[in-house]
Amino acid sequence: MSKNALQSTETTQRQQTTTSGESTEQLRDEWTDYEFAGDSKLSVEGLNVHYGDEHALKDISMEIPERSVTALVGPSGCGKSTFLRCLNRMNDRINSAQIDGSVRLDGEEIYQDNANLVELRKRVGMVFQAPNPFPKSIRDNVSYGPRKHGEIKTGLIARLLGEANEDEEDELVERALRNAALWDEVSDRLDDNAMGLSGGQQQRLCTARCLATDPEVILMDEPASALDPIATAKIEDLVDDLSEEYTVVVVTHNMQQAARISDQTAVFLTGGELVEYDETGKIFENPESQRVEDYVSGKFG
Numbered sequence: 001m002s003k004n005a006l007q008s009t010e011t012t013q014r015q016q017t018t019t020s021g022e023s024t025e026q027l028r029d030e031w032t033d034y035e036f037a038g039d040s041k042l043s044v045e046g047l048n049v050h051y052g053d054e055h056a057l058k059d060i061s062m063e064i065p066e067r068s069v070t071a072l073v074g075p076s077g078c079g080k081s082t083f084l085r086c087l088n089r090m091n092d093r094i095n096s097a098q099i100d101g102s103v104r105l106d107g108e109e110i111y112q113d114n115a116n117l118v119e120l121r122k123r124v125g126m127v128f129q130a131p132n133p134f135p136k137s138i139r140d141n142v143s144y145g146p147r148k149h150g151e152i153k154t155g156l157i158a159r160l161l162g163e164a165n166e167d168e169e170d171e172l173v174e175r176a177l178r179n180a181a182l183w184d185e186v187s188d189r190l191d192d193n194a195m196g197l198s199g200g201q202q203q204r205l206c207t208a209r210c211l212a213t214d215p216e217v218i219l220m221d222e223p224a225s226a227l228d229p230i231a232t233a234k235i236e237d238l239v240d241d242l243s244e245e246y247t248v249v250v251v252t253h254n255m256q257q258a259a260r261i262s263d264q265t266a267v268f269l270t271g272g273e274l275v276e277y278d279e280t281g282k283i284f285e286n287p288e289s290q291r292v293e294d295y296v297s298g299k300f301g
């Protein structure tokens with residue numbers, strides 16, 4: 001059983017009182033007793049991120065259960081994307097970012113000095129806000145990762161060397177596209193350029209590209225924000241399906257979407273603070289914190 005735990009060292013936060021007169025710390029003591037079903041896939045402890053002088057994430061601790069959907073919500077600039085990028089060390093690419101604290105994947109520290117970042121990003125894949133397919137065929141987009149890692153070899157040279165495994169590529173492309181709920185729409189045009197797909201199809205293609213590297217965790221940063229309602233509904237169904245096999249962490253601005261698709265929800269509020277993290281039903285129906293209630297009910301944000 002995993003258990004979420006959140007402790008803040010920020011004195012100001014500790015002393016903050018809610019409208020009901022209870023201190024934030026008292027409230028946290030209540031909700032941190034909550035136990036999520038399933039084992040923890042990712043364990044975050046004492047995570048702090050600075051961009052230069054800006055303290056973008058403040059002492060975040062949370063357990064992310066496997067094979068479930070965890071939503072990260074909160075107003076613009078509260079640190080949701082920063083948090084997401086910490087889970088596969090994408091923030092390492094930002095020169096001004098300083099990251100302190102611990103993130104464990106299946107109990108193993110990802111911030112250890114000798115961590116293999118290529119392997120980490122294979123295990124913890126990412127789908128970005130705006131679909132970003134390569135200007136290549138649909139097939140090449142999906143098999144890009146396995147080819148890059150040398151797991152799939154195709155083309156004339158591989159054939160001459162007797163190393164070609166085109167059948168495997170076909171299987172992998174079909175499996176990934178099926179899992180991304182796109183196969184039926186593109187199976188007859190795999191060699192067409194991916195740039196000709198609609199925005200919603202491109203986003204599912206990017207998900208297929210992520211799935212092709214056989215990840216265990218999928219990080220999604222507002223995957224439906226650029227899509228129309230029908231394409232959004234498909235992405236939401238997809239997220240639901242994916243959580244049967246994968247651990248999904250998704251950033252969304254859309255409260256109804258978080259309520260529909262996630263098992264647990266983490267609410268970040270301005271200043272990089274994780275205010276409450278609990279089962280999604282609890283966050284939306286009966287949150288501990290008045291600030292969270294105001295936010296999820298649309299009183300501010």
Ligand SMILES: Nc1ncnc2c1ncn2[C@@H]1O[C@H](COP(=O)(O)OP(=O)(O)OP(=O)(O)O)[C@@H](O)[C@H]1O
Pocket residue numbers: 051054056074075076077078079080081082083094096
């Ligand atoms: N690459 C960066 N360099 C410097 N500061 C950054 C960088 N990325 C984010 N920040 C700052 O860190 C804070 C948190 O940003 P972040 O993008 O993580 O928030 P967010 O909650 O995802 O916002 P949004 O919902 O608008 O995408 C913001 O003040 C932002 O300006």
